[in-house]
Amino acid sequence: MARGGPDWQGPGYRVAVVTLVPLLRAFTRRVWRGQENLPPTGGVLVVANHVSVADPTAVAYFVHASGRRPRFLAKSTLFTTPVVGWVLSTAAQIPVQRDSRHAGKAFDAALEAVGAGECVIIYPEGTVTKDPAMWPMASKTGAARLALQTSVPVLPLAQWGAQDLLPRNSKRPRLWPRPTLQMELGPPVPLDDLRALPMTADVLRQATDRILDALTERVAAMRGEPVPAERFDPRKAAADGAAG
Template identity: 55%
Template structure:
């Protein structure tokens, strides 16, 4: 496992978070980091992960940080409503996203600006925890592809497996026995032939499909299994895109 030293200044939020969270993460989960040196040491880039658990942002931040970069996340806007937490996240460079609304375009602009400024932006292209019954990557949303096509930056896929054992989707934490998390970075997704084209819906979809295919391939390697031939489509399956899809709606009072 190659660990790369951080070269940029952390800032006060990271100076607080790293000494607090890193020992905690090491205490609850062992880890295998594979090919993390494929993350660019400098310069704007997008790192995409498959999404298994609500603990993913902490574990993926650990992976990115261990390879010399400070991650900037597209995080759901609800996390910023608490003044203290919102101030902390903003100081750490995180970007609020109002999912499934037109306001999400502001997050896109902020992400493009961050990449152009040389930052490392982390995106979960599925947009939420996977709804696939067996936790394979499902169909992706266009955000990562659109940012990549707008900036020409490298897109580094990272497949992961194990966070769901530590904190199951919409379940309770399970810290004992200590869990194991594996993350494997892949080569940059080749979008070079799409950059000069008009960024139509079809072109963006093609870029999105390539990103999800790269992620799925990495997860297959880690799991030692083959993913379904077709990725799970939550919309087609009539599954809620946000919130707990297993939670029954409350009955209205008469």
């Protein structure tokens, strides 16, 4: 296997598989759907909603069990954390230096990865949702920009339940009763008409909305609740709070 290629598994990846997969099998239940939508080869972009700091592990398990090696865009500070940093670095994950002039390097690395036939996982929200009810919130346009610059399929991965395994603002997992990790991978988000247009701010926003709509509709089905009438926007909420 070529180092860094679609099938390459570094030492950190192998360690994560042999340690985390048995733990997740033992301490969680899983309801998985849509694995047949993940192509067995070729570049693909998987976009997921973000409900807990534990859900990247759950998402990675789902994608790995579906036959692909996941490559995440992860905040760069994790790469300097003992043990975790070694695992991420030697598993070929992609560091993101947020709010810095180097942030574009992660985008370029992700673009190169999908072009080389890899499976890249990205959270359009960029962080765990701040929506009080934990719905997918308004996002930046990075995922849409990456999607529009490639011809690879963009698959929405809706997930729910990781917030029960590791609740918001908690460092201690809840292992009983065993939480159920729900995952549903949908078919490609239709973006070809937008790819044919100049990449303006309006086109990027349309693509972002389509991606978030696809995620939110599947999350709503998992929760058995209607889609919210309005998507939570943390910047607007902060501005309203400051004004109040």
